[in-house]
Amino acid sequence: MAIVITNGTYYICLNENGKHRKTVDINKAIQYDSIKQAKGYLWSHQDNKTQGYYIYDTEKERVIWKQVVRRKHRSAVTREMLYKQYNGRCQLCGKKLTLDDMTLDHVVPLNLGGADELENIQIVCYACNQLKNNILPEDFLNRVTNVFMYQMEKKCKHNLQWKCIKRLLKTLG
Secondary structure, three states: OOEEEEOOOOEEEEOOOOOEEEEOOHHHEOOEOOHHHHHHHHHHOOOOOOOOOEEEEOOOOEEEEEOOOOOOOOOHHHHHHHHHHOOOEOOOOOOEOOOOOOEEEEOOOHHHOOOOOHHHEEEEOHHHHHHHOOOOHHHHHHHHHHHHHHHHHHHHOOOHHHHHHHHHHHHHO
16 A cells, blocks of 8 residues: 555655655655554644645545544625625536525635635535535536436437537547
8 A cells, every 4th residue: 555645736755855845746755654654744743834635545546534624614794705706606506596505615625735715615505515525626527527428328328419419528528
């Protein structure tokens, strides 16, 4: 098992002097022997430099452990300001929302290094927030596209129009 510490962009590595640094090259990342060893590093370096970092298994390509991130409470005034900023529409599906029905979503999830700041928050409907979960926007787009293509193929695979549209979509993607 290859265990590394990352925030989705950077990895923890050692420089020539043996000091901990960050790199974009996964091949330079420190590979830990165990989750316990990687957690030990994160616990001993709890500061702004490791905020948003998590333990990742490169072989299974999945997050193993992430730090708990405390979210800021958003006041009713802030929620209303965000609602107006986005014209009361879900930023993922476009559905018109009421102020009571909207949920707040971190565009870049906190556990993937996103900031808990207004610039990283959008309004979304509950269903989209559940579907997006804690993935990056481009991964969300891939998830929705895969669901759409699978469902259309299942429902319309013998339909000539769908075959033409599917071929067109494949040339665009």
